[in-house]
Amino acid sequence: MKDKKVLIIPCSGIGKSLGSVGRDATYEVIENLKPGKADTVCLALLTLGDEEAKQKVTSNYCISLDGCPKKCARKNIEALGKEPEKSYRTIDFFKDNPGKKPQGIVDIGEGGRALSKSIAKVISEDVDDLLENGRR
Amino acid sequence: MADLPKVKVGIVSCSGEEIPEGTISRIATMKVLNKLRPQQTSTICLPLFLAGGKEDREFARVYPTITVDGCGKFCAKKATEKYSGKVSASINVRDFVKEGETLVNRRDLGQKELEVADRVAQEIATQVDEIVRQRSESIAFSQEEDVSSDEVSNASGTGCSCGSGEIPYLEIYFDGKKVKLFYLKEIFDFVSQDGSKSDDDIAERILSLVRTYNVIDEGMENAYRDAIVKEYHAYLGGGK
Numbered sequence: 384m385k386d387k388k389v390l391i392i393p394c395s396g397i398g399k400s401l402g403s404v405g406r407d408a409t410y411e412v413i414e415n416l417k418p419g420k421a422d423t424v425c426l427a428l429l430t431l432g433d434e435e436a437k438q439k440v441t442s443n444y445c446i447s448l449d450g451c452p453k454k455c456a457r458k459n460i461e462a463l464g465k466e467p468e469k470s471y472r473t474i475d476f477f478k479d480n481p482g483k484k485p486q487g488i489v490d491i492g493e494g495g496r497a498l499s500k501s502i503a504k505v506i507s508e509d510v511d512d513l514l515e516n517g518r519r
Numbered sequence: 520m521a522d523l524p525k526v527k528v529g530i531v532s533c534s535g536e537e538i539p540e541g542t543i544s545r546i547a548t549m550k551v552l553n554k555l556r557p558q559q560t561s562t563i564c565l566p567l568f569l570a571g572g573k574e575d576r577e578f579a580r581v582y583p584t585i586t587v588d589g590c591g592k593f594c595a596k597k598a599t600e601k602y603s604g605k606v607s608a609s610i611n612v613r614d615f616v617k618e619g620e621t622l623v624n625r626r627d628l629g630q631k632e633l634e635v636a637d638r639v640a641q642e643i644a645t646q647v648d649e650i651v652r653q654r655s656e657s658i659a660f661s662q663e664e665d666v667s668s669d670e671v672s673n674a675s676g677t678g679c680s681c682g683s684g685e686i687p688y689l690e691i692y693f694d695g696k697k698v699k700l701f702y703l704k705e706i707f708d709f710v711s712q713d714g715s716k717s718d719d720d721i722a723e724r725i726l727s728l729v730r731t732y733n734v735i736d737e738g739m740e741n742a743y744r745d746a747i748v749k750e751y752h753a754y755l756g757g758g759k
Contacts, residue, residue, distance in 0.1 A: 455566035
């Protein structure tokens with residue numbers, strides 16, 4: 384399906400810096416690394432059942448990106464009957480890269496931006512893989 | 520004298536990922552939480568709230584809420600009213616964008632977007648003050664503690680309600696139904712020590728405080744009043 388895109392859906396959890404890191408990584412992929420191939424959708428709009436948002440999710444590939452173990456982005460997508468093609472948690476990337484520590488929620492700082500770039504790199508590879516090979 | 524919890528205002532931001540206004544709602548909310556009104560506010564993680572977060576939903580049922588939305592779809596407002604109850608105030612970021620202002624940055628906000636965020640943050644703070652003033656009239660509101668700028672300038676975690684623990688409540692029966700009232704025991708302890716003597720005084724005092732932490736439907740006040748006073752006397756062992 385040539386017209387398909389990959390939607391990156393972060394939780395954007397406002398209470399913790401890892402939620403901000405997921406949001407930043409999403410923008411890094413859709414605006415810098417894979418513009419035109421990747422996009423995002425408002426999670427709250429999707430969860431409240433907006434038809435256009437639901438259509439976007441069901442007709443494209445999805446990658447959920449959560450900030451904490453509660454996996455709200457993934458759960459909210461699954462609640463619509465769609466299983467994301469890939470699911471990530473920023474906390475897992477942080478565990479693998481403890482030196483890349485986010486500073487805060489409003490400004491994730493140098494460490495947070497470095498962590499965001501690491502996550503975005505992995506996800507951008509997924510974007511290419513999904514668009515080339517589809518769901519496996 | 521027994522202490523009652525301070526009135527806190529929950530700020531629910533839409534954080535809409537697709538549009539700059541979503542990021543503005545988030546930044547404005549954080550500014551209020553961390554800098555403008557850190558002691559009077561807490562936030563609710565909207566995705567957790569939507570995913571069924573019990574504590575977040577309960578928090579929004581007990582405390583007054585202000586929703587901050589990035590567009591006219593009002594997701595934060597709709598979600599809060601669907602799962603918890605009527606919001607105290609609703610703010611749409613787009614109402615604070617001046618004619619001719621174009622917002623383009625959704626990742627790192629530029630000068631224009633930051634100015635809008637400041638306007639929205641000021642409006643949230645004004646609404647917080649009004650809600651706290653109204654709700655605090657009936658309780659002794661203790662002096663704010665000083666918070667250092669280091670503590671609030673760039674918190675890695677903020678005043679979010681997740682993990683805040685279950686809010687205490689008692690259940691009362693009336694009209695054949697069981698109703699959960701938050702902080703009722705604390706209110707009983709407070710009123711039992713504040714000098715109110717007659718049943719009418721006590722009923723007024725308790726009802727006023729119950730309204731501070733709970734939503735009472737219009738037209739139900741008398742029914743609540745009788746049931747609560749009966750429960751109060753039973754709690755004190757009077758069994759009236």
